[in-house]
Amino acid sequence: MNLFIQIFINGILQGGFYIIIALGLTLTWGILNIPNLTHGTFIILGGYITWYLYNKFHIDPLLxxxxxxxxxxxxxxVLQRGLINLVIKAPKFNTLLLTFGLNILITNIIQLIFSTKSHIINPIYANKSIIFGHFLFPEIKLIAFFMGIFLAIGMWFFLLHTKLGCSIRATPQNLIIARFCGINPRHLYAITFAISTGISGIAGAFYGMIFQINPYIGPMLTTKSFIISSIGGLNNPIxxxxxxxxxxxxxxxTTLYIGPTFTDLFSFGILVLILSFRPNGLMGKAT
Structure with missing residues (x-):
């Protein structure tokens, strides 16, 4: 029984980390309706930048x-304003192709600068755990969990209760009225994409402290972010x-009772199951 509870705790804490991973994609996909295939690679780039600052200049990853x-x-x-905005009104397939190409380009740049070796960001607290009763709470996952909750609530407040946030939500819904209200859509889209990319940087920092980073795991993180966003629903960061x-x-x-080989199978399985009955996601509005 204790093993089951410990695994359940680990799952909750892992979920807190997943919040950070998926939050940036939710902003670009759910709000801007841009299917960003570079999302996972941005996460990895953030991880490499964190690793470089920690190993070269000995700056704590959280600092x-x-x-x-x-x-x-x-x-x-820069990428959104100078490149992606060029196809913002084109069919979504064009955006997919562009971000797919960007993903390959950034992956190769990462490989060129940092090599293909796997790296891990290893501050002292990354290997420590808090013991509460019979259960372990890894410190870095606890920090990531609370960071994820904080970012999700912060984004919800930002989108619903600030002028910029309301503009971000309103502009994709009616571009003409937004222009009449004095909003510069190109700048607004770029700001939104930049916020998403900044959050991806935070996700990369935590990913590098929990797992190993390498240039080729970006697509896997993008896929996982799509799964999380689809399950939860895109209409609210919460x-x-x-x-x-x-x-x-x-x-x-799944890892405990079946094996780690089947985790992705069950991840996609639960996505298919939920979307079969709730096309707008588990927490989205029912159709």
Whole structure:
């Protein structure tokens, strides 16, 4: 019984980390309706930047988060404003092709700069756990869990209760009225994409402290983000909390009772099952 509870706890904490991974994609896909295939590679790039700052300049990974977010924010703004905005009104297939090409380009740049070796960001607290009763709570996963909850609630408040957030939600719904209200859609799209990319940088920092990073795992993270976003529903960032925690629990229980080889199978299985009965996601509005 204790083993089951421990695995369940691990799943919840893993889900908290998954919140950070999926949150950026939810912003671009759910709000801007841009299927961003570079999302996972942005996460890995954020991880490499964090690893470099930690190993080269000995800056604690949590303390260098503002630097990582700033670098990723600028990169996201430049890519969206200068490149992706060119096909923003084109069919979605064009956006998919463009972001697919960007994904390959960025992956090769990462490989060129950092090589193909796997790296892990290993501060002291990454290997420590808090013992509560008979159960272990890894410190880094606890931090990631609370960071994920904080970011999801913060994004919800930002989108619903700030002028910029309301503009971000309103502009894709009616571009003409947005222009009449004095909103610059190109700038707004770029800001939104940049925020998403900045959050991906945070996800990369935590990924590098929990797992090993290498240039080729970006597509896997993009896929997992799509699963979480689809399960939770795209109409509210809070929904990502439920989708991420559910996926974390399912993966942990699958690993315990069936084996780690089948975690992806069950992840896609639960996605198909939920979307068969709830096309807008588990927490989305029923149709």
């Amino acid at each position: 260098n988060l503002p630097i990582v977010v700033s670098v990723m924010f600028i990169l996201g703004y 929904n990502i909390i439920f989708g991420a925690i559910l996926l974390g629990i399912v993966e942990s229980l």
